[in-house]
Amino acid sequence: MIRLSRMADYGVVLMTQLARQPRDLTTAAELAAATSLPTPTVSKLLKLLAQDGLLTSQRGIRGGYALARPATAISVAEIVHALDGPIALTECTSEQHTNCEIEALCPTRTNWRRINDAIRAALGGVTLAEMASPFDTRLARPVRAGALSPLAAE
């Protein structure tokens, strides 16, 4: 189903929560409570997000997490990337493996790359601020995929 991993999904929820209540610092426990997500998992996710520079962390008794940048400057793609690694639909699209066994019959790669890029663009074009807004503030700027035929992709 082209599913996003649950981790990435949770990550967006957590980030969204932080964007909506921009206190100085929020602890992992508070976020877990606010989102009804298990605390250890939340902790793990926040750590990863902090490692990737999307959050800043403060240790110690008055510690917690905060967005490293304004919500308008963080894209959904970055969150997904931090938690799920590079966005690559197929093996082929992730660089470095040129050793695709059936590469000979796979001139398809170029085309996969293009699809891949479209998806990256779709994810990269949505900011955290937009995700956090109660209802979409972007009616005037819909996310669509260029001049593509509107094929039924249900």
Added chain:
Amino acid sequence: MIRLSRMADYGVVLMTQLARQPRDLTTAAELAAATSLPTPTVSKLLKLLAQDGLLTSQRGIRGGYALARPATAISVAEIVHALDGPIALTECTSEQHTNCEIEALCPTRTNWRRINDAIRAALGGVTLAEMASPFDTRLARPVRAGALSPLAAE
């Protein structure tokens, strides 16, 4: 990594192969040989694709599979849909479950839907014929995601 399931990947490879050598009928065994994919798996995939109306099948001693439609009239989205089910990035986006526990804090849904649609469009806009062409025939009509900011989505 937002991975496509391997099944869907294989499916595109198989369909591409069929599109490239449009004989009347090709057996599962022949396709398996041509793609270096395990025969039982190929068989299974072809069955699924046939069920979804993307392939026609002919039983019996002179049987085999063939594209149900011209390659220009089959989109990658359809292949993915046949093998992986509906394209839905998150639980929320797949219709029917309105019972998302944390729905209250999830006005995010509208935005997910939009991202989702962009991805569907990206997949729906590429035809099998285009995937099968040795090198891309569509330089003049690149698949891009609208006027989105070209955020680094590596």
Added chain:
DNA sequence: CCATTCAGCACTGAATTGGTCCTCTTTCGG
């Protein structure tokens, strides 16, 4: 100096997925 909170592991349990196998039905050729 102690409580709190993040950092960084390693580990485990389980769900999904990928893959195989077996049996039945259809079709054609001898």
Added chain:
DNA sequence: CCGAAAGAGGACCAATTCAGTGCTGAATGG
């Protein structure tokens, strides 16, 4: 009319991956 070749449709097994948990250690502030 019979047998071989193909697909149809299951059931089933194996294994990778993923989600989740639990330690221990380090920082911070009162």
